[in-house]
Amino acid sequence: MRVALMVTCINDAMFPDVGKAVVTVFRRLGVDVDFPADQTCCGQPMVNTGYLDEAVPLVRTFVRAFEGYDAVVTPSGSCAGSARHQHAIVAGRSGDAGLATAVAEISPRVHELSEFLVDVLGVEDVGASFPHSVTYHPTCHSLRMLGVGDRPERLLRAVRGLRLIELPRAEECCGFGGTFAMKNADTSVAMGADKARHVRETGAEVLVAGDSSCLMHVGGLLTRQRAGVRVMHLAEVLASTGGAGTGGRR
Amino acid sequence: MSRTFLGMPPFPAAAREALADPQLRSNLAHATTTIRAKRAAVVAEVDDWESLRLRAAAIKDDVLLHLDEHLLRLEESLTARGAVVHWARTAEEASAVVAEVARAHGVDEVVKVKSMATQEVELNEHLAAQGISAWETDLAELIVQLGDDLPSHILVPAIHRNRAEIRAIFEREMGRVGRPAPDDLTDDPARLAEAARLHLREKFLRAKVGVSGANFAVADSGTLVVVESEGNGRMCLTLPEVLVSVVGIEKVVPSWTDLDVFLTLLPRSSTGERMNPYTSTWSGVTPGDGPQEVHVVLLDNGRSRALADEVGRQALRCIRCSACLNVCPVYERTGGHAYGSVYPGPIGAILNPLLKGVGHDEQTDSLPYASTLCGACFEACPVRIDIPSVLVDLRAQVVDAHRSGVPGPEALAMRAAAATFGSGRRLAAAERASALAGRAIDAVARITHRDRRVGGRRLIGRLPGPGAGWTDARDLPTPPEESFRAWWKRTDGGAR
Numbered sequence A: 001m002r003v004a005l006m007v008t009c010i011n012d013a014m015f016p017d018v019g020k021a022v023v024t025v026f027r028r029l030g031v032d033v034d035f036p037a038d039q040t041c042c043g044q045p046m047v048n049t050g051y052l053d054e055a056v057p058l059v060r061t062f063v064r065a066f067e068g069y070d071a072v073v074t075p076s077g078s079c080a081g082s083a084r085h086q087h088a089i090v091a092g093r094s095g096d097a098g099l100a101t102a103v104a105e106i107s108p109r110v111h112e113l114s115e116f117l118v119d120v121l122g123v124e125d126v127g128a129s130f131p132h133s134v135t136y137h138p139t140c141h142s143l144r145m146l147g148v149g150d151r152p153e154r155l156l157r158a159v160r161g162l163r164l165i166e167l168p169r170a171e172e173c174c175g176f177g178g179t180f181a182m183k184n185a186d187t188s189v190a191m192g193a194d195k196a197r198h199v200r201e202t203g204a205e206v207l208v209a210g211d212s213s214c215l216m217h218v219g220g221l222l223t224r225q226r227a228g229v230r231v232m233h234l235a236e237v238l239a240s241t242g243g244a245g246t247g248g249r250r
Numbered sequence B: 001m002s003r004t005f006l007g008m009p010p011f012p013a014a015a016r017e018a019l020a021d022p023q024l025r026s027n028l029a030h031a032t033t034t035i036r037a038k039r040a041a042v043v044a045e046v047d048d049w050e051s052l053r054l055r056a057a058a059i060k061d062d063v064l065l066h067l068d069e070h071l072l073r074l075e076e077s078l079t080a081r082g083a084v085v086h087w088a089r090t091a092e093e094a095s096a097v098v099a100e101v102a103r104a105h106g107v108d109e110v111v112k113v114k115s116m117a118t119q120e121v122e123l124n125e126h127l128a129a130q131g132i133s134a135w136e137t138d139l140a141e142l143i144v145q146l147g148d149d150l151p152s153h154i155l156v157p158a159i160h161r162n163r164a165e166i167r168a169i170f171e172r173e174m175g176r177v178g179r180p181a182p183d184d185l186t187d188d189p190a191r192l193a194e195a196a197r198l199h200l201r202e203k204f205l206r207a208k209v210g211v212s213g214a215n216f217a218v219a220d221s222g223t224l225v226v227v228e229s230e231g232n233g234r235m236c237l238t239l240p241e242v243l244v245s246v247v248g249i250e251k252v253v254p255s256w257t258d259l260d261v262f263l264t265l266l267p268r269s270s271t272g273e274r275m276n277p278y279t280s281t282w283s284g285v286t287p288g289d290g291p292q293e294v295h296v297v298l299l300d301n302g303r304s305r306a307l308a309d310e311v312g313r314q315a316l317r318c319i320r321c322s323a324c325l326n327v328c329p330v331y332e333r334t335g336g337h338a339y340g341s342v343y344p345g346p347i348g349a350i351l352n353p354l355l356k357g358v359g360h361d362e363q364t365d366s367l368p369y370a371s372t373l374c375g376a377c378f379e380a381c382p383v384r385i386d387i388p389s390v391l392v393d394l395r396a397q398v399v400d401a402h403r404s405g406v407p408g409p410e411a412l413a414m415r416a417a418a419a420t421f422g423s424g425r426r427l428a429a430a431e432r433a434s435a436l437a438g439r440a441i442d443a444v445a446r447i448t449h450r451d452r453r454v455g456g457r458r459l460i461g462r463l464p465g466p467g468a469g470w471t472d473a474r475d476l477p478t479p480p481e482e483s484f485r486a487w488w489k490r491t492d493g494g495a496r
Helices: A009-013 A016-028 A052-066 A077-094 A097-109 A113-120 A140-146 A151-157 A185-202 A212-224 A234-239 B011-019 B022-044 B049-065 B067-080 B091-104 B116-120 B123-129 B139-146 B163-177 B189-206 B232-238 B256-270 B303-307 B312-317 B323-327 B329-334 B345-356 B362-369 B376-380 B387-401 B409-420 B424-447 B465-471 B484-491
Strands: A003-005 A071-074 A110-112 A133-136 A163-165 A206-209 A230-233 B084-088 B109-112 B133-136 B209-212 B216-218 B223-228 B242-248 B278-282 B293-299 B457-460
Touching: A003 A016, A009 A016, A009 A212, A009 B424, A009 B484, A016 A234, A016 B484, A052 A077, A052 A097, A052 B409, A071 A077, A071 A097, A071 A113, A077 A097, A077 A110, A077 A140, A097 A110, A110 A113, A113 A151, A113 A234, A133 A151, A133 A185, A140 B376, A151 A163, A151 A234, A185 A212, A185 B011, A185 B329, A206 A212, A206 A234, A212 A230, A230 A234, B011 B329, B011 B362, B022 B256, B022 B323, B022 B329, B049 B067, B049 B256, B049 B312, B067 B084, B067 B216, B067 B293, B084 B091, B091 B116, B091 B123, B091 B209, B091 B242, B091 B293, B109 B189, B109 B232, B116 B123, B116 B242, B123 B133, B133 B139, B139 B163, B139 B189, B163 B189, B189 B232, B209 B232, B216 B256, B223 B232, B223 B256, B232 B278, B303 B312, B303 B345, B312 B345, B312 B387, B323 B345, B323 B376, B329 B345, B345 B362, B345 B376, B345 B387, B362 B387, B376 B387, B409 B424, B424 B457, B424 B484
Parallel strands: A003 A071, A071 A110, A133 A163, A133 A206, A206 A230, B084 B293, B109 B133, B109 B209, B209 B242, B242 B293
Antiparallel strands: B216 B223, B223 B278
């Protein structure tokens, strides 16, 4: 099976440790993974702001980078959702039938990390160790667009030493919402402040989620509050093998 | 008379004001949390909820596909049952029909059943301009009307008010328009309801003309249906001699069998009840029973425009249950007024632009962006309106409507991003520049002693310009020294 890592633009440019963590987990599980260097951004920021024409070259780049792979794995529910549900809209807009065909072929092969580990590899225990208290926020697109269900929690429960604490009102959006975070900054922050409060109520040391964008938003609020709670991507926790005091690079 | 939504600012500004109101935030959080829990409990009781949703969506889609035929059938049935059918293309035409009926009967007041369509056409204001008072009789609409306020929720228009505020409004305003509130009024819900009953009873017994909307219009029997909780609607529908109902053309359902599906979905989705207390149905005129003159105004007012929108037409399935408002994390914090329309919340964010069209005014164009696209609305919608997809499509329509003008900062940024993201090579160059910027920020931070790190990563405190939108309330990490792609290349995927 030829597996490609779709690292996402935000992880590539801002949170490279998330991409490295995926590589670490895959190597531990004996999965050979490629990083097609042509990849850039899935185009979601443009599509969700209404700039469909501007997303066309990005979808072309996506297709060029990932065609030919059996599986495209990404540490993001949101970007997986974009590739699976929005690329067809962009291809339709381009009027290029060839692009539409290529998108239809690739889209179903795009997997969010927890889906790939649990459904394709059939693994829940990835051999990680992380002796810390953790609360998990299910990001909206992984939960409601992809339907990943409890796969991330199953992966977390199998991590040695990890204590998973339930997050109150876990399924409520954190308020990031892509360009919403800037266009409607006040509402975004009001939502994020409530999410941060619920996180702090759990008393957990670490907030874990499957999307770096949501974590950048809630994490930015938590550090501004000097909350002393760190945020980590699911992949980073699954890559950990150390004892107390490891992990938490943000 | 009462205020209208005309001249409301775009969503972000209106929301900013609402977010700063602690009373509003607390009232909304309490009300939406309560109603969400009630809805979840009664929806969970229905084993085939998902298949009911699918059926409802299919019925509505079929109606919309053959809307002309169903409407003609409805007109035929209504006329055969003694009702007078009027067709209204616009809000003005609909209001004119109601005013004409009132004038023909020489009255200067009408009593109203809670109705979204009459709110949408601003019927009360149109009637007031002609010297006709329209009395709202739904408890919450009465609170809004007495308080010279605007509705903030489809089902619970006074959701932004608490008991103490309602008591103050009753004490201050009831006497101006009818029977005053009792001297010893408290904020006990039963006492408040009693005050409203006494006040409204006079109006029910006096009014000659009643005005309503309809939740459904059954084409094959010519039956209008009003679903309500309080019984005030039943009073308005049965006591006056004349009844005028303003009904959106999308309200038609083919038969009573179809109606059954919606009467199961609606109360559970809206009030969180298995069944609503009052369901009134009437088919034209019944001699010796109820109004002896019945008018039905079939209202377009932008619905044909919405119907022509391939992605957006599913919004016409809406049965105005307001489940999407109650589960929406944006609505819960901003309340309904921020949406600047009688249709607030997620459904309002798509319905208003669909009815009015985009590219004409900033307020309407701001609505499709009033969402994080979290999808909670789609999950709760009993007729499966994919609100997030419609929002995204409407955003594209807003952007396209402005493509011919001078590009703004956002459009320029999107074009620049599209160019950068056009190839991996260009993105790598941009990332090298961003690492340099990160080093510069680090240097400044060290010099100014604003050096703050979390987990080894330096944080940007506050940025000037457009970056302030993020950093006013949130930290941002500085860009890393090395991007993922640079690391992969340098280490051959971590092998070195």
